[in-house]
Amino acid sequence: LRSKYLTRIGEAADEAALEEVRLSAIGKKGEVALAMRELGRMSPEERQVEGPRLNELKSEITSALAARKAALHDAALDARLAGEWLDVTLPGRRSGRGPADGSVHPVSQVWEEVTAIFADMGFAVAEGPQVESDWYNFDALNIPDHHPARGEMDTFYMARAEGDDRPPHVLRTHTSPVQIRSMQEMGAPLRIICPGRVYRADYDQTHTPMFHQVEGLAIDRDISMANLKWVLEEFFTAYFGRSVKTRFRASHFPFTEPSAEVDIQCSFEGGTVKVGEGDGWLEVLGSGMVHPHVLRSGGVDPDEWQGFAFGMGIDRIAMLKYGIPDLRAFFDSDLRWLRHYGFGG
Numbered sequence: 001l002r003s004k005y006l007t008r009i010g011e012a013a014d015e016a017a018l019e020e021v022r023l024s025a026i027g028k029k030g031e032v033a034l035a036m037r038e039l040g041r042m043s044p045e046e047r048q049v050e051g052p053r054l055n056e057l058k059s060e061i062t063s064a065l066a067a068r069k070a071a072l073h074d075a076a077l078d079a080r081l082a083g084e085w086l087d088v089t090l091p092g093r094r095s096g097r098g099p100a101d102g103s104v105h106p107v108s109q110v111w112e113e114v115t116a117i118f119a120d121m122g123f124a125v126a127e128g129p130q131v132e133s134d135w136y137n138f139d140a141l142n143i144p145d146h147h148p149a150r151g152e153m154d155t156f157y158m159a160r161a162e163g164d165d166r167p168p169h170v171l172r173t174h175t176s177p178v179q180i181r182s183m184q185e186m187g188a189p190l191r192i193i194c195p196g197r198v199y200r201a202d203y204d205q206t207h208t209p210m211f212h213q214v215e216g217l218a219i220d221r222d223i224s225m226a227n228l229k230w231v232l233e234e235f236f237t238a239y240f241g242r243s244v245k246t247r248f249r250a251s252h253f254p255f256t257e258p259s260a261e262v263d264i265q266c267s268f269e270g271g272t273v274k275v276g277e278g279d280g281w282l283e284v285l286g287s288g289m290v291h292p293h294v295l296r297s298g299g300v301d302p303d304e305w306q307g308f309a310f311g312m313g314i315d316r317i318a319m320l321k322y323g324i325p326d327l328r329a330f331f332d333s334d335l336r337w338l339r340h341y342g343f344g345g
């Protein structure tokens with residue numbers, strides 16, 4: 001009995017076979033159990049010899065089963081590890097439809113180009129938070145409570161829990177709060193740009209709820225509108241690789257005086273945008289001379305310093321450069337669209 005079962009245990013190829021051996025050996029109706037039942041019919045002398053032998057056999061079989069089970073388990077694990085082995089150094093598989101290699105999104109490319117062009121003109125890069133206090137986003141920029149500009153901005157307000165006594169916060173509606181933060185941190189004179197994400201509840205062919213702006217701010221003792229115009233025209237020439245027609249329109253912003261908006265000449269025909277031709281104009285930025293209240297909010301003395309500021313739509317100038325007529329497509333993550341416009345492989 002002993003050698004028969006120990007052999008069968010050793011030969012069991014998997015846990016199911018092992019269970020079968022267990023049942024036929026030490027299960028309720030197994031051979032060892034039956035033999036134990038026989039003990040009752042034996043003489044006391046025989047029983048004294050056979051009883052302990054059977055018990056010993058049963059425990060020997062039990063531990064052989066356990067040992068075999070552990071061995072099978074280890075082997076199964078080894079097999080799984082070998083089967084699922086992953087070579088992380090292998091190159092990735094192509095998705096078939098998508099570009100062969102990843103590529104930089106057009107908006108990110110333009111972001112980097114814009115930064116490089118302004119860096120050449122001596123502008124440093126500044127940053128600020130996207131969740132901004134309403135003081136930085138509005139009050140400090142000469143937009144007090146109840147000013148109509150607050151309503152016109154389609155602002156996303158951050159929800160507030162009851163009893164929260166922190167100042168109200170918004171998703172910044174423009175990069176202009178970074179003007180204040182930069183003046184507070186660095187004082188005057190100052191020459192910075194701030195590229196970043198901004199948010200407004202607005203959606204159509206030329207508006208998306210998240211978009212990108214680059215803020216510019218130059219403060220010195222005798223900065224004028226003429227410097228602003230020169231910087232912007234230099235920028236557009238570098239960016240488009242040739243001079244393009246721009247239109248400065250008188251406008252109004254609470255944080256600049258005087259203020260101007262700038263449009264770029266383009267045509268919108270045949271499902272594409274072409275810069276520098278036609279009789280269409282795309283508005284790409286707001287600008288002006290920094291309002292004295294704003295300088296004061298940033299801790300800069302308006303009797304000594306003055307400056308210009310502008311806020312340009314990065315996505316807008318990307319539309320113009322790549323002939324993309326619908327801003328929304330930038331944020332749809334459609335690989336076919338990216339390829340069509342020459343991005344990605």
Ligand code: PHE
Nearest residue numbers: 174176286287288309310311
């Ligand atoms: N912050 C303005 C806007 O978003 C743009 C702007 C920036 C205007 C700086 C003037 C000066 O729309």
